Structures are given as C-alpha cells and as structure tokens.
Amino acid sequence: MKTKKMHGVLLAATTLALPVWAAPAKPAAKPTAKPAAKPAAKPAAKPAGKPSGMAEAKFVLPPPFYAGTPKQIRDTTAPDPKTTKPRGPVYLPIGATNVALNKPVTSSDDAPIIGTLSLITDGDKKASEGSWGELGFNTQWVQIDLQKPYTIHGVLLWHYHGEARVYRDVVVQLADDPDFITNVRTVFNNDQDNSSGLGLGKDREFYETNKGQWIPIKAQKARYVRLYSRGNTSDPQNQYIEVEVWGTPAK
Numbered sequence: 104m105k106t107k108k109m110h111g112v113l114l115a116a117t118t119l120a121l122p123v124w125a126a127p128a129k130p131a132a133k134p135t136a137k138p139a140a141k142p143a144a145k146p147a148a149k150p151a152g153k154p155s156g157m158a159e160a161k162f163v164l165p166p167p168f169y170a171g172t173p174k175q176i177r178d179t180t181a182p183d184p185k186t187t188k189p190r191g192p193v194y195l196p197i198g199a200t201n202v203a204l205n206k207p208v209t210s211s212d213d214a215p216i217i218g219t220l221s222l223i224t225d226g227d228k229k230a231s232e233g234s235w236g237e238l239g240f241n242t243q244w245v246q247i248d249l250q251k252p253y254t255i256h257g258v259l260l261w262h263y264h265g266e267a268r269v270y271r272d273v274v275v276q277l278a279d280d281p282d283f284i285t286n287v288r289t290v291f292n293n294d295q296d297n298s299s300g301l302g303l304g305k306d307r308e309f310y311e312t313n314k315g316q317w318i319p320i321k322a323q324k325a326r327y328v329r330l331y332s333r334g335n336t337s338d339p340q341n342q343y344i345e346v347e348v349w350g351t352p353a354k
C-alpha cells in the first residue's frame with residue numbers, strides 16, 4: 104500500500120512539474136527502478152527458516168536460580184558471555200529425543216561425596232539441595248550407557264547452576280565400548296592448557312545457567328558418552344545435575 108501511494112505521489116508530482124512534451128519519458132524510468140530493488144531483498148530473508156527434515160528441539164529447562172550478569176570470576180580464562188544469554192532455536196532431525204533419560208551412569212569416583220549417580224539422568228534439572236551427584240577433587244568423569252547405539256546430535260549438560268560458576272576442563276567423548284578404547288571421539292574440549300591430559304581443547308569455557316550448555320554433535324553413532332571436568336571456580340569438586348543426550352535410533 105505504501106509503495107503504491109508513494110508512486111502515486113511521485114507520478115502526480117512529476118507530471119505536474121514537467122512540461123507536457125517531457126511526460127512520456129517518465130513512466131519508462133520507473134519500471135527499471137522497481138525490479139532492481141526487490142530481488143535483492145528476498146534472498147537475505149531465506150536462510151533463517153527451519154532446515155528440511157529437522158524440528159526445533161523442545162528442551163525443558165528448570166527455573167533460574169540467579170538472575171543478572173554474572174559477577175567477575177577470578178582465575179579463569181574467558182567464559183563465553185553468550186552462555187548467559189537466551190539460546191536461539193536448536194534444530195534436530197525429526198524424532199530426536201533425550202536417549203539418556205534413566206540410563207545407567209558410572210563414574211571415575213565410585214562413591215559420590217553427595218547424592219547418587221542416578222540423579223544425573225533422572226530428568227530433574229533443578230539446582231535445589233539434593234539434586235546433584237558430586238564427585239571428588241580434580242579431573243573426574245561421569246559416563247552414560249545408552250544401552251544401544253544411537254545417532255547422537257548433541258548433549259545438553261547441567262553442572263551445578265545455582266550460581267554463575269565455571270567448570271574446568273570440560274571434555275565430552277563418545278565411544279563404542281565402556282572402557283573408551285574403541286572409536287573414541289572427542290566432541291567438546293575446553294581444556295585449553297591440557298591440564299587434564301586429554302589433549303589441547305579449542306572450545307570456550309561457559310557459565311552454568313538453568314538453560315544448560317548445549318554441545319552440538321554432527322550425527323555420531325555411539326553407545327557410551329563420557330563427560331570430564333576438573334572442579335570449578337567455586338570449589339575443586341565436580342557436581343552434575345543432569346546430562347541429556349539427544350539422539351535418534353542408529354541405522
């Protein structure tokens with residue numbers, strides 16, 4: 104409507120302003136201006152849509168336990184500030200679900216200091232008292248047995264998120280066997296000085312929040328998922344509240 108009106112106004116203005124002999128030349132100039140502007144605008148809007156064969160993941164998030172900008176945390180590399188901002192839509196292949204729910208969990212520390220390992224896949228992501236399994240000092244891991252191979256598209260991870268702490272040396276690996284010998288793949292590693300000895304990581308550290316840390320994985324087939332950490336900016340222990348593994352049945 105606006106364009107039509109504008110053209111109407113322009114036409115009227117030019118017709119009035121020009122001598123009669125010049126009028127036929129003007130309509131010829133306008134059609135050339137229109138097609139030049141419109142095709143340029145359309146392709147820019149297209150990439151924002153949903154990719155075909157994919158659906159937006161419906162992550163169920165716990166309530167936030169703190170609000171606002173995290174306080175300056177000393178003795179840390181630079182956590183990604185985006186991790187405290189709302190996450191945009193995540194698209195996964197249609198039919199992807201959390202295949203880690205209620206699956207068995209083992210760890211490097213057989214006797215958690217607080218809680219049980221089963222809390223890590225029980226579906227409860229709240230940061231309230233009694234909702235986490237806490238492993239001992241320094242580098243530790245938790246491992247989920249998906250009980251059969253799945254095609255894995257991502258991991259959604261909540262350490263303790265009752266405050267904006269940062270966990271050290273977060274490494275996520277996939278494997279075909281429980282001892283992590285066969286077909287081991289590292290899909291996330293933010294141990295940038297290799298202090299955990301699993302290799303130099305290039306990923307960034309992140310703040311813990313109620314939305315969890317989403318680790319995208321490009322369709323990797325695996326049965327076992329292992330998550331390492333080496334304490335955090337508040338204490339040297341390793342607290343895990345929930346780990347979701349988003350996957351589809353392996354072909």
Ligand SMILES: [Ca+2]
Nearest residue numbers: 222227344345
């Ligand atoms: Ca839990």
Ligand SMILES: [Ca+2]
Nearest residue numbers: 272294296298
């Ligand atoms: Ca490190």
